[in-house]
Amino acid sequence: MPKVTIDGKTVEFESGKLPYHEHGKPESILDVCLNFGMHLEHACGGNCACTTCHVIVTKGMENLSEMDEDEEGDRLQMAPGLTLRSRLGCQCVVEGDVEVEIPSWNINYVSEGGGSMNLGDAIPAPVGKK
Secondary structure (H helix, E strand, O other), X not given: OOEEEEOOEEEEOOOOOOXXXXXXXXXXXXXXXXXXXXXXXXXXXXXXXXXXXXXEEEEOHHHEOOOOXXXXXXXXOOXXXXXXXXXXXXXXXXXXXXXXXXXXXXXXXXXXOOOOOOOOOOOOOOOOOO
């Protein structure tokens, strides 16, 4: 059973048994997030048409599906903060234990999930509101 750790929170699921939510590829990092109530931006609905689900793989890159260079690879080139360990959460299918970080910034200011996104210290809190 693969274990997925996202920003320090670990979940485990049985391959082939995860309900599919029609966002991204089945059993992708995005699909795992949706199934376990973890927020991952996905403005395009997981269709590989944006980079808001950009994640950085810290462990287990070999336990993710191979990157389709023509689709995910080309789209990923537009992601801010691109690293050699960057993937799109909607496209990389979990095949074993992985650990990823979600960048603390995002170029998408509107979340289709309705939650607020983590911009870190990029936008200071209004005076008197911390």
